[in-house]
Amino acid sequence: MSDLALLLQRLSQLATGPLLVALVASAIVVSLIRNWRLALPVLIGQYVVVGIMLARVSQSGVAVIKILAGILVCLSLSIAAQRADDQRAARGESVAVERILHPSWRSVPAQVLLRAVATAFVLTAAFGAATRFPPPKATPDVALSAYVLIGAALLLAATASEALNAGIGLLMFISGVELVYAPLEPSVSVAVLLGFMTLALGVALSYLTLADVADRARAPT
Amino acid sequence: MLPVALLIIAVPLAAAIPALALRGLRIFELPIAVGACLFVILLLALPAAGGSTVLAIGSYQIELNAPLTILGRTLRVRDFDRYALILIFSAAALIFPLSVRANQGWTFVPLGLAMLSALSVALMIRPFVFSALALEVAASLAAMMIQVEREEAHEQHRVATLGALRFLTIVTLALPCFLGAGYVVAQATQAVAPDAATYAPAVTLLLIGFALLFGALPVFTWTHPVARDAPPLVTAFLATVYLGAITFLFLSFRQEYEWFRTSPLIVSAANLGGILMLAFGGLTAWAQRSFGRVMACGLAVEIGALLIQAGLGTVLSIEAIAIGIGARAISFGLLALGVSLLRQEFGSDEFDTLRGAGRRLVWAPLAIGIGGLSLAGLPGTIGFVSRWMSIRSLALGDQELMMLSILASASVGIAVVRGLGALLEVSPTPSPEDAPATLEMEAASRLETLRQLIGDVWGRLKARALHLSVIAPAVTIVWMGLAPHALALLAQSIANGYTFYR
Numbered sequence: 016m017s018d019l020a021l022l023l024q025r026l027s028q029l030a031t032g033p034l035l036v037a038l039v040a041s042a043i044v045v046s047l048i049r050n051w052r053l054a055l056p057v058l059i060g061q062y063v064v065v066g067i068m069l070a071r072v073s074q075s076g077v078a079v080i081k082i083l084a085g086i087l088v089c090l091s092l093s094i095a096a097q098r099a100d101d102q103r104a105a106r107g108e109s110v111a112v113e114r115i116l117h118p119s120w121r122s123v124p125a126q127v128l129l130r131a132v133a134t135a136f137v138l139t140a141a142f143g144a145a146t147r148f149p150p151p152k153a154t155p156d157v158a159l160s161a162y163v164l165i166g167a168a169l170l171l172a173a174t175a176s177e178a179l180n181a182g183i184g185l186l187m188f189i190s191g192v193e194l195v196y197a198p199l200e201p202s203v204s205v206a207v208l209l210g211f212m213t214l215a216l217g218v219a220l221s222y223l224t225l226a227d228v229a230d231r232a233r234a235p236t
Numbered sequence: 237m238l239p240v241a242l243l244i245i246a247v248p249l250a251a252a253i254p255a256l257a258l259r260g261l262r263i264f265e266l267p268i269a270v271g272a273c274l275f276v277i278l279l280l281a282l283p284a285a286g287g288s289t290v291l292a293i294g295s296y297q298i299e300l301n302a303p304l305t306i307l308g309r310t311l312r313v314r315d316f317d318r319y320a321l322i323l324i325f326s327a328a329a330l331i332f333p334l335s336v337r338a339n340q341g342w343t344f345v346p347l348g349l350a351m352l353s354a355l356s357v358a359l360m361i362r363p364f365v366f367s368a369l370a371l372e373v374a375a376s377l378a379a380m381m382i383q384v385e386r387e388e389a390h391e392q393h394r395v396a397t398l399g400a401l402r403f404l405t406i407v408t409l410a411l412p413c414f415l416g417a418g419y420v421v422a423q424a425t426q427a428v429a430p431d432a433a434t435y436a437p438a439v440t441l442l443l444i445g446f447a448l449l450f451g452a453l454p455v456f457t458w459t460h461p462v463a464r465d466a467p468p469l470v471t472a473f474l475a476t477v478y479l480g481a482i483t484f485l486f487l488s489f490r491q492e493y494e495w496f497r498t499s500p501l502i503v504s505a506a507n508l509g510g511i512l513m514l515a516f517g518g519l520t521a522w523a524q525r526s527f528g529r530v531m532a533c534g535l536a537v538e539i540g541a542l543l544i545q546a547g548l549g550t551v552l553s554i555e556a557i558a559i560g561i562g563a564r565a566i567s568f569g570l571l572a573l574g575v576s577l578l579r580q581e582f583g584s585d586e587f588d589t590l591r592g593a594g595r596r597l598v599w600a601p602l603a604i605g606i607g608g609l610s611l612a613g614l615p616g617t618i619g620f621v622s623r624w625m626s627i628r629s630l631a632l633g634d635q636e637l638m639m640l641s642i643l644a645s646a647s648v649g650i651a652v653v654r655g656l657g658a659l660l661e662v663s664p665t666p667s668p669e670d671a672p673a674t675l676e677m678e679a680a681s682r683l684e685t686l687r688q689l690i691g692d693v694w695g696r697l698k699a700r701a702l703h704l705s706v707i708a709p710a711v712t713i714v715w716m717g718l719a720p721h722a723l724a725l726l727a728q729s730i731a732n733g734y735t736f737y738r
Contacts, residue, residue, distance in 0.1 A: 151419070172405055178397045185408050192412045199419045200365075204307035212372045219376035219404060226383045227397045 020075040027070035027078075031156045038064045038160050039138070042167040045187065046134045047127055049180050051096040052111040058183060059089045065164075065190045072157055073197040077206035081193065084210035088186060088217030095221035096179055099228040133174070137166040152198040164191030178227040182220030189213060239302035240279050241311040244321065244356045247272050248349040256346035265345045266333055272349060273329035280313070280322045311360040316491055316733035319726055320484040321356060323558060327476045327565035328352055331469060334569050334709065337702035338576035340467035341384030348473055351377045355481035359488065363422075367485060368414030371449065374481075375407035378474060382466040399465030403458040403474075406448050413445030421493075435495035442489065442496065443505045449482045450539055452509035459539070463532035468572035468579070475535050476565040483542060483557060487734040490549055497549070506547025511640065513540030518644030521651045527575040527585040527604065530651040534571070534611045537644040538564060541626055544637055548629060551731045556625035558727035559720070563610070563622035566716070570607030570709045571652075574600045577702075578659075587658035594659030599706045601659045604652065606710040610717070612649030613642075617717040621724075 041061035045054050062085030070078035100110040141162035149158045164187050171184030193209060251272035255265040282291060284300045291298040300318070304311040313321065328348065335344055354374035358367040383400035420438035424430040447453035463471050490497045517536030524530045542560060545553040575585050577600040582593055594601035606617070613623030623645060630638035716723060 178401055181401050181405070185405060188408060189411070192415065195412070196415050196419075200415075202308075204309065205365075207307060208366060208369045212369050212376075215373045215376040216404070216408070219379040219400075222380050223383055223397050223400055223404075226400075 017079070020079050023067060023070040023078050023082075024075045026067045027075070029067070034064055034067060035156050035160060038068070039163055042163050042187070043134055043138075045183060046137075046167045046171055047130050049175065049177070050111050050114055051093065051179055052115060054180070054183055055089050055093050055096070058186070059086055061187070062086060062089070062190070065160075065194060068157055068160055068194060069197050072152075072154070072194075073201040073206075074203060076203050077197060077201065080203070080206045080210040081190075084213045084217075085186070085190070088213055088220075091217050091221045092179065092182070092224065095224040099179075099224055102228045130174070133170055134167065137170050138163060141166040150195045153195060157194055157198070161191045161194035164188070164194065178220065178223035182216075182223065185216065185220070186213065189216070237302055238296055238298045239304040239311075240298060240300045240313050241302070241304040241360050243279055243298070244276055244313070244360070245304075245311070245353050247276055248353040248356075252346045252349040252353075255349060259342040259346060262336055262339075262345075266336055269332045269345045269349055270329050273325045273332070273352070276325045277322050277329070280318050280325075309361055309363070309366055311357065312362075313360060314488075316488060316730075317359050317484070319558075319729040319733055320480075320487075321359065323561055323726060323730065324355065324477055324480050324484070325352065327480060327561060328473070330565045330709070331473050331476060331569045334472075334573045334705055335469050335576075336705045337698060338469065338573055338580060338705070340469045340576065341381070343381045343384045344467065344470060344473075347377045347381050348470075348477075351381070351473075352477065355477065359481060359485055363418055364485075364489070365415050365418030368411050368445070371482075372407055372411055374478070375404050378470075378478065379404045381470045381473070382462055384467060384470075396461075396465050399458065399461035399463075402461045406451065406457050410445040410448040413441040413448070417441040417445065424495075430495075432495060432499065435499075439496060439499045439501055443501060446482070446486050447505070447509055450479070450509065450543060451536075452513055452539060452543060459535045460529065460532040463535065464528045468528070468531065468575040469569065471531060471535070472565075472568045472572035475538065475568050476561060479539065479542070480561045483546060483561070484734075486546055487549075487554065487557075491734050502549075503547045506543045507634075507637070510540045510542075510544035510547065511637070513537070513543065514640050514644040515540075518640070518647040521644070521647040522654070524651050525587050527571075527578065527587075527655055530608070530648065530655060531568070531571060531575060533651065534568070534608070534648045537641075537648055538568075538611075540644065541641050544641070545626060545629060548633065549735070550629065551735050552625070552632075553629040554731040554734050555724075555727040556622065556629045558730040559625050559723055560622040562723045562726070563618040563716075566709050566713050567607050567610035567617070567619045570603050570706070570713065571611055572607070573705065573709070574603030574605075574607060577603065587655055591658050591661045594656070595662075599702060601656055602710065603706045604659070605656050606713055608652030608655070609649060610713045612652060613645045614649065615717075617713050618720060618723070619713070620717055621720045625727075 038061060041057050041064065044057045045061070048054060062082050065085070066078040066082035069081055096111070100112075104110050142159065144162045144166075145155065145159040149155065150161065153161065168184045168186075168188035168191060171187065172181050173184075175181040175184060189209070189212075197206075251268050255268050258264040258268070279291070279298065280300075300313055301315075302312070332345060332348065351374050354370050354377065358370035358374065361367055361370060379400040382403060383397050417438040420435070420441070424434045424438070427434055444453065448457075451457045451459050462474065466474075490502075496502070513536050517533045517540060521530065521533035521537065524533060538560070542557060545557045545560070577597060578590060578593065579585050581597055581600075582590060584590065610617035610619035613619045623642075626641060627638055630641065
């Protein structure tokens with residue numbers, strides 16, 4: 016067993032509580048804050064937590080593939096987002112760093128409040144679904160994590176207009192589905208194919224992220 | 237021993253590499269793409285001697301039914317997939333060359349080839365949960381084909397990411413349905429006496445998954461945004477090749493799983509989806525004011541008709557589906573070519589901005605007229621043959637559905653005629669942004685004269701390619717409308733293949 020797989024196996028023996036809190040917190044952050052400089056590092060962290068949870072219910076090799084595929088996709092998305100920001104900066108539009116350093120306090124509270132209310136509803140629904148419709152063979156913590164990820168992902172994909180944020184939603188959706196599916200089909204080949212699929216999706220999303228900037232530049236004002 | 241399954245996957249993928257390297261040079265990439273498709277068609281069409289050997293080169297034997305194992309999963313060309321794959325690759329081989337004078341972006345040919353490979357995997361791999369993964373990869377490629385950055389300065393048609401994102405999202409949402417159904421089926425096969433109730437969750441999940449993939453759930457999903465945002469021939473490619481692969485995947489489920497075939501939910505769900513799509517497409521088509529939206533409504537009507545036929549599952553209905561896919565490849569392809577020429581030349585496909593434009597660009601109204609009216613089922617075209625088969629199939633059962641299908645097609649026809657009316661209107665025409673200005677021919681030197689001569693010959697060749705890319709499919713539509721024997725023969729083989737259970 017590789018060192019990474021061994022490390023994951025040890026980490027998977029940690030208490031459930033902190034992992035669950037970290038996963039829910041990451042889902043909340045990604046749902047609320049539509050800024051790639053914050054969202055993508057949080058998404059990497061979320062992939063690590065999902066990997067640790069997968070190691071609890073499946074082979075640690077499966078978890079390693081998940082984490083590596085996730086990190087690669089996040090890196091490719093961040094390169095695309097950085098290039099998109101460069102193009103925005105060249106046109107004199109605001110970029111992600113500026114929005115962190117100089118937030119527009121007039122518009123931020125209204126947007127964040129609306130998303131916070133929607134996220135609260137989604138989390139409540141996820142909790143209800145995890146207790147009333149637990150997926151087969153899933154432990155309660157895995158069930159809750161999966162429902163939180165799927166719920167937050169659907170909210171993000173449905174409400175985000177930018178390709179990057181909607182894409183992050185799709186990636187979270189796949190993570191949630193994998194959490195449900197891993198205990199049912201613990202084979203490494205499925206994990207490899209799911210990892211390959213995540214990479215293909217990541218390439219497409221990076222492409223769309225770049226195209227999004229060109230589109231907004233061309234859009235009539 | 238070399239399994240044909242390996243070549244079906246590897247040949248388009250291998251062809252995609254030079255096509256990607258030579259992107260933009262359509263004189264090279266199109267023959268590569270068409271050659272790869274024809275090679276696969278040839279492999280599948282060759283008669284299998286001595287069991288399943290289709291070709292023997294030295295000590296290597298290419299076996300049709302030999303399994304290919306990847307990561308413990310088996311890919312195999314089953315008898316019922318054989319003709320379906322021929323039809324899908326034929327449709328791609330018809331659509332690729334239409335882009336010879338209508339730029340569809342650098343992704344169209346290379347990623348189209350890679351998508352063919354992924355869709356072939358989806359059809360051939362078992363257990364079927366892996367089909368869903370292959371479809372997701374195909375959707376990722378499709379998203380890049382839909383959302384392509386076109387280089388022409390005069391291409392002002394607005395490009396948004398909504399279509400690509402919507403398509404990708406819908407296919408991603410279908411993924412857990414197939415994974416869940418796979419688990420239920422695995423559990424059911426371990427049960428002592430599995431009955432219909434044991435398989436009921438799998439049937440429901442598969443129906444939701446297929447409804448999402450067909451674009452029938454919810455009714456307004458990817459068809460309109462994709463038709464608006466994607467290069468028109470990419471829409472035609474998805475309408476024909478992608479939808480064809482999904483249809484044959486659905487039919488292979490019916491063929492393989494008795495619990496799926498015998499479920500009463502299938503017919504009612506397919507009818508519901510079909511009626512919604514036909515009603516939605518039919519009610520909205522006639523009133524559209526742009527060719528992109530007419531294409532989208534035409535696609536909705538096609539999906540509706542296809543769903544109803546897929547639900548019936550009779551030999552006649554599957555023949556109607558197969559002929560419909562073949563007819564759609566040419567009709568939708570030619571319509572898309574016309575729309576593409578208009579967008580390329582005038583930067584728009586809105587009726588209002590194109591009033592009288594058809595008189596400047598005569599090939600566009602010709603392509604839209606013949607392609608669009610064939611899509612609507614005008615007698616004398618291949619579209620009519622498809623509609624006639626569909627009507628024959630429905631006339632034996634639900635005649636209300638038959639009338640709905642006819643009315644929805646007529647609505648598409650009205651929209652096409654309205655668009656043609658605007659195109660051929662006698663009025664001042666909008667001038668293209670960078671219409672080729674008449675060059676003052678000044679033969680200052682022999683070198684200059686030679687350069688001009690070469691330029692003139694090249695211009696004539698390009699114009700000839702445009703004429704050919706419109707006339708050849710237009711003639712094919714009419715010719716196959718009058719003598720559809722070859723397509724009917726293929727459709728019959730497909731129908732016989734997918735109804736072994738009779």
